[in-house]
Amino acid sequence: MRTKGNRKHKINIVTLGCSKNLVDSETLLTQLKGNQLEATHEAQDDEANVIVVNTCGFIENAKQESIDTILRYADAKEDGLIDKLYVTGCLSHRYKDELAPEIPSVDAWFGTNELPRLLKTLRADYKQELVGERLLTTPAHFAYLKIAEGCDRPCSFCAIPLMRGGHVSQPMELLTQQARNLARQGTKELILIAQDLTYYGLDIYKKRNLSELVARLADVEGIDWIRLQYAYPSGFPLDILDVMRDHPHICKYLDMPLQHGSTDVLRRMRRGITREKTEALIHTIRDRVPGIALRTTLIAGYPGETEAEFEEMYQFVERSRFDRLGIFTYSHEENTHAFQQPDDVPAEVKQERADAVMELQESISWELNQEKIGRTYKVLFDRKEGGYFIGRTEFDSPEVDNEVLVDAAKHYVRIGDFAQVKIDSAAEFDLYGSVIV
Numbered sequence: 001m002r003t004k005g006n007r008k009h010k011i012n013i014v015t016l017g018c019s020k021n022l023v024d025s026e027t028l029l030t031q032l033k034g035n036q037l038e039a040t041h042e043a044q045d046d047e048a049n050v051i052v053v054n055t056c057g058f059i060e061n062a063k064q065e066s067i068d069t070i071l072r073y074a075d076a077k078e079d080g081l082i083d084k085l086y087v088t089g090c091l092s093h094r095y096k097d098e099l100a101p102e103i104p105s106v107d108a109w110f111g112t113n114e115l116p117r118l119l120k121t122l123r124a125d126y127k128q129e130l131v132g133e134r135l136l137t138t139p140a141h142f143a144y145l146k147i148a149e150g151c152d153r154p155c156s157f158c159a160i161p162l163m164r165g166g167h168v169s170q171p172m173e174l175l176t177q178q179a180r181n182l183a184r185q186g187t188k189e190l191i192l193i194a195q196d197l198t199y200y201g202l203d204i205y206k207k208r209n210l211s212e213l214v215a216r217l218a219d220v221e222g223i224d225w226i227r228l229q230y231a232y233p234s235g236f237p238l239d240i241l242d243v244m245r246d247h248p249h250i251c252k253y254l255d256m257p258l259q260h261g262s263t264d265v266l267r268r269m270r271r272g273i274t275r276e277k278t279e280a281l282i283h284t285i286r287d288r289v290p291g292i293a294l295r296t297t298l299i300a301g302y303p304g305e306t307e308a309e310f311e312e313m314y315q316f317v318e319r320s321r322f323d324r325l326g327i328f329t330y331s332h333e334e335n336t337h338a339f340q341q342p343d344d345v346p347a348e349v350k351q352e353r354a355d356a357v358m359e360l361q362e363s364i365s366w367e368l369n370q371e372k373i374g375r376t377y378k379v380l381f382d383r384k385e386g387g388y389f390i391g392r393t394e395f396d397s398p399e400v401d402n403e404v405l406v407d408a409a410k411h412y413v414r415i416g417d418f419a420q421v422k423i424d425s426a427a428e429f430d431l432y433g434s435v436i437v
Contacts, residue, residue, distance in 0.1 A: 017056025261316025301350030
């Protein structure tokens with residue numbers, strides 16, 4: 001083992017949580033390398049002597065994963081394997097005062113908006129000229145583009161505003177410059193992310209301006225796909241639908257977390273919408289953008305959720321036939337509005353309800369996938385694994401949605417390229433196909 005005396009100064013960034021955190025880590029990595037510091041992201045070797053853990057504090061499971069990761073590196077520091085341990089991100093922002101005395105091996109804690117202070121601690125300067133530049137940790141052909149930070153919504157269960165603050169849109173000029181820079185690096189797909197895409201522009205342009213931003217980004221040369229994630233249903237800007245329908249570079253895909261299917265629960269969640277208005281919005285979206293794939297997420301076991309209210313959600317999923325769906329069990333988060341209510345749905349009941357919805361969604365997904373057999377789709381290939389080239393259609397986002405598998409013994413495609421694929425068979429969530437030459 002090397003000693004501190006001969007150990008080279010090298011920084012390794014470890015990212016937990018969502019794609020918004022990943023963008024933050026990429027920004028940090030870009031600044032560090034711009035300062036000629038040796039830095040890596042989630043390096044598998046053990047050569048780094050400085051670790052930066054970018055944490056998630058969204059729900060209980062994510063918080064525990066973050067704490068376990070910090071403790072693992074704290075042990076490594078005590079064993080002399082690393083020299084410095086720094087913690088940033090959402091968990092650090094929200095709980096640093098409580099965690100610092102409990103984990104003294106951490107050298108410093110940083111909030112979500114303290115990048116300049118973190119850089120200074122890492123012996124780097126914040127370089128304004130690097131704003132808009134990104135070193136990617138994803139495969140080069142796709143990148144996340146964070147168009148806004150924070151959230152102004154009053155959802156009762158959500159702690160994001162406590163960690164990320166209020167909504168702040170990024171200027172269109174900066175975002176289009178980022179898109180051009182990424183396209184020059186070989187990025188073909190931009191995945192637009194924010195806590196709430198649909199609020200974009202209200203703070204700096206005094207109007208919802210998502211449609212203009214998306215249209216500008218879709219015109220950037222080299223960008224073939226623009227994908228929208230995290231749209232809020234209340235106050236949804238319907239003009240974005242015409243842009244999605246008419247522009248060939250915008251994926252017919254929308255991720256819109258709806259959280260529940262009971263009006264009474266939605267009211268207690270402070271979502272600002274009813275089930276009836278939600279269903280009307282779904283109908284409008286599908287009518288105005290034919291063939292669009294809708295993804296949503298739901299919460300099972302919100303405080304006071306009765307069996308009848310859960311049944312309403314179950315039937316809502318049954319009727320809506322979402323293309324993609326995920327469901328979380330409710331997490332009782334301190335300082336949220338819902339924390340004032342008793343967390344009265346037992347954990348096993350929450351899980352049973354979530355499992356029931358996912359079993360239903362599995363059958364819906366299987367039926368929808370069977371309809372794709374015999375059709376040909378444009379597929380972007382992400383990786384080769386287990387004898388298959390694995391890619392996605394425009395209806396699927398990386399890491400969370402369905403995939404298309406092509407037998408590598410029969411076909412060859414280059415990772416990061418598009419190909420036309422005819423679907424030969426389908427399982428519950430994945431498609432199997434052949435490349436059309």
